[in-house]
Amino acid sequence: xxxIVRKILSGALVAMGAPLPERIEVEVPKDESMGDLATPLxxxxxxxxxxxxRKIAEEIVENIRDRGDFERIEVAGPGFINFTFRRxxxxxxxxxxxxxxxxxxxxxxxxxxxxxxxFVSANPTGPLHLGHGRGAALGxxxxxLLAAAGFSVTKEYYINDAGRQVSLLGESVFARxxxxxxxxxxxxxxxxxxxxxxxxxxxxxxxxxxxxxxxKYKGLNFEFPQSNYFTSYACQQMLSVIKSDLEHxxxxxxxxxxxxxxxxxxxxxxxxxxLRQKGFVYEDEGATWFKxxxxxxxxxxxxxxxxxxxxxxxxxIAYHKKKVDGSFDELIDIWGADHHGYIxxxxxxxxxxxxxxxxxxxLLVQMVSLLRSGKPVQMSKRAGEFVTxxxxxxxxGADTTKFVFLTRKADSHLEFDLExxxxxxxxxxxxxxxxxxxxxxxxxxxxxxxGFTGGAGINDANLLPLLSEPEETRLIKKILLYPAVFEAAxxxxxxxxxxxxxxxxxxxxxxxxxxHRILTDERELSSARLSLCRGVASVxxxxxxxxxxxxxxxx
RNA sequence: GCGCCUGUAGCUCAGUUGGAUAGAGCAACUGCCUUCUAAGCAGUGGGUCAGGGGUUCGAAUCCCUUCAGGCGCGCCA
Numbered sequence: 001x002x003x004i005v006r007k008i009l010s011g012a013l014v015a016m017g018a019p020l021p022e023r024i025e026v027e028v029p030k031d032e033s034m035g036d037l038a039t040p041l042x043x044x045x046x047x048x049x050x051x052x053x054r055k056i057a058e059e060i061v062e063n064i065r066d067r068g069d070f071e072r073i074e075v076a077g078p079g080f081i082n083f084t085f086r087r088x089x090x091x092x093x094x095x096x097x098x099x100x101x102x103x104x105x106x107x108x109x110x111x112x113x114x115x116x117x118x119f120v121s122a123n124p125t126g127p128l129h130l131g132h133g134r135g136a137a138l139g140x141x142x143x144x145l146l147a148a149a150g151f152s153v154t155k156e157y158y159i160n161d162a163g164r165q166v167s168l169l170g171e172s173v174f175a176r177x178x179x180x181x182x183x184x185x186x187x188x189x190x191x192x193x194x195x196x197x198x199x200x201x202x203x204x205x206x207x208x209x210x211x212x213x214x215x216k217y218k219g220l221n222f223e224f225p226q227s228n229y230f231t232s233y234a235c236q237q238m239l240s241v242i243k244s245d246l247e248h249x250x251x252x253x254x255x256x257x258x259x260x261x262x263x264x265x266x267x268x269x270x271x272x273x274x275l276r277q278k279g280f281v282y283e284d285e286g287a288t289w290f291k292x293x294x295x296x297x298x299x300x301x302x303x304x305x306x307x308x309x310x311x312x313x314x315x316x317i318a319y320h321k322k323k324v325d326g327s328f329d330e331l332i333d334i335w336g337a338d339h340h341g342y343i344x345x346x347x348x349x350x351x352x353x354x355x356x357x358x359x360x361x362x363l364l365v366q367m368v369s370l371l372r373s374g375k376p377v378q379m380s381k382r383a384g385e386f387v388t389x390x391x392x393x394x395x396x397g398a399d400t401t402k403f404v405f406l407t408r409k410a411d412s413h414l415e416f417d418l419e420x421x422x423x424x425x426x427x428x429x430x431x432x433x434x435x436x437x438x439x440x441x442x443x444x445x446x447x448x449x450x451g452f453t454g455g456a457g458i459n460d461a462n463l464l465p466l467l468s469e470p471e472e473t474r475l476i477k478k479i480l481l482y483p484a485v486f487e488a489a490x491x492x493x494x495x496x497x498x499x500x501x502x503x504x505x506x507x508x509x510x511x512x513x514x515x516h517r518i519l520t521d522e523r524e525l526s527s528a529r530l531s532l533c534r535g536v537a538s539v540x541x542x543x544x545x546x547x548x549x550x551x552x553x554x555x
Numbered sequence: 556g557c558g559c560c561u562g563u564a565g566c567u568c569a570g571u572u573g574g575a576u577a578g579a580g581c582a583a584c585u586g587c588c589u590u591c592u593a594a595g596c597a598g599u600g601g602g603u604c605a606g607g608g609g610u611u612c613g614a615a616u617c618c619c620u621u622c623a624g625g626c627g628c629g630c631c632a
């Protein structure tokens with residue numbers, strides 16, 4: 001619908017010889033009586049054309065040639081142009097939607113452009129927590145949206161399996177391992193104290209026993225932080241836990257990129273050398289620095305510490321270099337908001353490498369605070385006490401968890417109340433949306449029993465005019481708006497817009513269902529209403545699928 | 556101290572990239588199941604969009620400032 005309006009508007013502007021704006025705003029008016037769609041176009045042109053907005057609006061309206069789809073096109077308020085569709089036009093579009101379904105919803109925005117979405121990327125030093133879950137839900141939904149919009153999407157998880165944190169994990173496991181033999185080994189100061197660390201130690205011990213090598217590392221003195229058996233074993237274990245957690249959550253990745261591999265393949269040193277050749281690297285006080293200030297960062301950043309170890313930033317440069325070199329047109333990184341200070345330096349590095357920094361878009365996901373019945377759940381990462389994503393999924397379910405995450409825009413703080421999320425009630429918006437779809441499917445089952453060719457198959461455009469109730473017209477208009485919502489969500493990279501739309505659509509269907517019977521004695525009316533239901537269900541299913549949430553046929 | 560994010564109904568949050576009279580859910584009160592699923596529906600009340608100033612035809616939205624909360628500001632990751 002919005003496309004039709006945009007088209008005739010740009011046609012009118014051309015006819016007038018007026019400049020075409022980059023984007024013609026089309027919106028749904030506040031009040032239904034104002035029409036179906038409206039544009040503030042004339043008002044935004046007022047300054048450039050140096051004429052009153054209402055005059056411009058009138059002129060635009062006069063220049064609209066093809067108005068066959070509209071019952072009314074009128075100028076209102078300070079200069080809005082309001083459009084009201086003819087019913088026949090709505091029915092024609094709706095019939096087209098039923099026929100083409102997914103193809104009708106989509107617009108090819110990406111045109112095959114390659115886009116890499118990196119998300120979660122939690123250190124493999126412990127299980128995923130709720131904040132990671134939020135990033136996972138967002139990344140997965142965004143990837144779905146982008147792929148549906150014609151982008152070629154790669155989903156990637158960056159594994160920080162090199163460096164201090166993983167070796168600290170290894171040493172923590174090593175300490176627990178020694179304890180299993182009654183040997184006291186000083187537990188590392190910032191070590192990981194969660195129960196899972198002990199679990200890994202036990203597993204190492206058990207696997208030794210199986211191989212008749214019991215106590216192989218008992219009492220030995222390993223050099224940490226150098227990588228060794230304990231580090232790599234623990235890391236592998238944690239990674240498989242993380243993978244299985246994500247699988248439970250219904251989130252998958254195309255690429256698991258290891259940081260360690262970047263070192264092993266000399267890509268880190270390669271990236272540093274590259275920057276050095278360009279003159280952006282210098283030595284000072286025994287350390288190797290990157291001239292980040294040349295590219296807008298606050299200060300220069302260390303790549304190699306005076307002790308010889310690389311910083312996290314060094315491998316991150318190599319990683320982002322690898323990504324852009326992979327001929328991706330756009331990179332999206334989804335990070336926790338606590339990393340926001342890191343953006344300028346990564347952007348600076350990209351620019352120094354010779355890429356436009358606009359290629360990288362960083363989406364920050366704000367913190368999640370976990371509540372139970374309104375009271376904060378105490379978590380202490382240091383003591384290893386925290387509620388994991390896995391536990392939350394098991395308690396409230398993956399669909400609900402995802403839906404709650406996707407009901408907020410990324411950069412707003414989120415309160416996640418376990419009891420509220422668990423309640424199978426109206427407080428829980430995911431059920432509200434799923435329930436609408438389940439109800440419709442229930443109607444379809446009844447319809448089939450009553451000998452209707454089935455809601456699923458019905459598409460008789462001639463019957464659609466029987467849908468004359470105000471609720472029906474409103475539903476049709478709402479459904480026809482879905483493609484515009486989809487497009488806006490993709491452009492803004494904001495999946496939550498889909499979530500809200502689905503709630504609104506369900507919020508129109510339930511009252512309709514309560515007020516009007518779908519299956520009546522009038523066969524033709526019933527058929528028409530089944531078609532309407534199919535349109536609703538089709539959109540609900542599509543939207544839920546994009547969000548990564550199930551759309552059960554029975555509840 | 557500097558930077559980023561946030562501040563909208565009692566609570567949790569939207570607000571279509573600056574548009575018309577600011578929205579939803581929950582909570583509160585009142586009703587609706589012998590007809591397609593009551594995880595539903597109908598109705599009622601609720602606002603200084605944190606405060607102030609500015610930009611313009613028009614601001615919850617952009618700029619400045621004050622206040623409040625969160626997060627950053629390492630040769631940590």
